[in-house]
Amino acid sequence: MNNAHNCVAKQPDNMQASYDVAVSENPANRPTSASGRQKRAVGSHKKFWAPGRTLRIAFLNGDQAFKDGVKAAASNWLPYINLKFDFVDGEVGDIRIRTEPATYWSNIGTDALLTVEGPTMVISDWMLQPRLFAHYVMHEFGHALGAQHEHLHPESNIPWNKPAVYQDHGVPEDADENYFGRKTVDDRYFNLLDPSEVNYSPYDPKSIMHYEIRQAWTHGDFKIFLNLAISEKDKAFMAEAYPYPE
Template sequence: MWAKNNPSKLWTPGQTLRIAFLNGTEEFKTATIAAANNWLPHINLKFDFVEGIEGDIRILSREGEFSSSIGTDALLKIDEQTMTLWPHSPIHARYFAANVMHEFGHMLGAEHEQTNPTANIPWDKPAFYKQHGLTAQPEEDDAQASATRQRLHDWYLDRAAPSESIYSEYDRKSIMHYVIHQSWTEGGFQNFLNLVLSEKDKAFMAKAYPCPV
């Protein structure tokens, strides 16, 4: 797991975060709280889930999107949601819970694991680009293709600089790791959806939000 080497993005250990639901069914809220609380045994923070718009974190239930501000960047958003979660039916409960834990990982300051400074994914970039509708030649991009290429580099290809990061060893089991398809890589590398917090996830956050001695 890793985070940008910027302490201001981390919350203050011991802090209680008010987490407001802007909308959503009771089933959605209950499932969200249950999944998010998996982080609590490993961090010196408390979550106070409330209704309405007054919260450090504001969750919007909306189809088709999972996203979150990184750490205290949430405080920069005044009149909008800081996290968006895609409600799912109970038959997809494990998938929904995994995505909630992932987005709460971002809320705690973590970035995507496949861009960890020590990640060693053997990308087949031409194949990766092709499967996302791009060529291997960025100079051929129109504006939409250029934006897509930048997003793919941000999410997958560009590893963080060690000097600008705080990180643990690359962890293929991290809840912050995206699925990697075998056809995107060389040598048969692939990574499946992780459904639970890994041991390294827990250890990293325990150091980021330590309990008092």
Template structure:
């Protein structure tokens, strides 16, 4: 797991984060709370889930979207949703995995496939071809430029270790995207991870530590 080397992105350990639901069914809210609570045994934070528009985090139930601002960036947008979750009735494990992923972003984590220590054998020409762009950026129109930038941001460009806080690359991380075999050289693919990995838990435990116990 990794995060940008900016302590201000992390919430203050010991804090209670007020998490507001802007909309959604009760089933959606219950599923979100259950998924998010998987992080709580490993971090020195509390979540206070509330109704309405006032919260450090504001969740919008929206079809077709899973997204979240990173860490305390949520405080920079007080009048907007800071997290969007796509309800999936009947697909509890899929929804839970994606909700945990977005709460990982909310806690400050970035995408694991761009971890500074990731060494994924990308087949860039194959990826470009699948997304309808060429290997030459000079061929790009405005839409192709956006596509290329997103592919590099989300998949192809590893983070600079000097600008990152990170643990060893973890293919089991909840923050890892699916990687298709056709996108890589050799024998490499990654399926959807459905639960927090041991390294996820350890990373966040260090990011949000409990006070050291003092001897009497």
């Protein structure tokens, strides 16, 4: 593994279906125009759950230590959001968690509603370093609550040394942009989110949603350590997404 958290934020195969479930769950997920009026624009919608609801979170497998660790770490989000978590065993849940070795991914927010079978989140059960495990869980639950990767923020401006990143991921020097390995690296690290299609606050290098950035992968004296706690901007972002009634 070439970085401490090789997470994949799953993108939907059907954008229309993603839009439909998002708006059905929470009408505020419709995109808005500059004037504040809601508009229909498939692909530029938000994916937040309806504030005030209880998310049923099902464990598809895993031992009790894994489940307890997930519950404890995921609950770090709860003080900042108007949601409740109901953790259960079995195959029925809004969010369904499976553990697999060295694997981390999650659907983004309401995209979890696109399927009723199989996992919507996968987390490795490697728990030898509790703080690192908690980071993984909080990061994946950030996705499950509707957050994207912070290093892909439209304003991140990371001075990437792309050849170094390609090399460490086994991408040949002469690979063109359509080479699968290069495209995978581009999507994971370099292709920033379209500002017209995401809901974002100012760039936050301390976000729990940010990848660790190695200095060897950048130009100059630039690196970002793995963030092990939910940042103040993370808290504010989620509090705005999941407000309490006034």
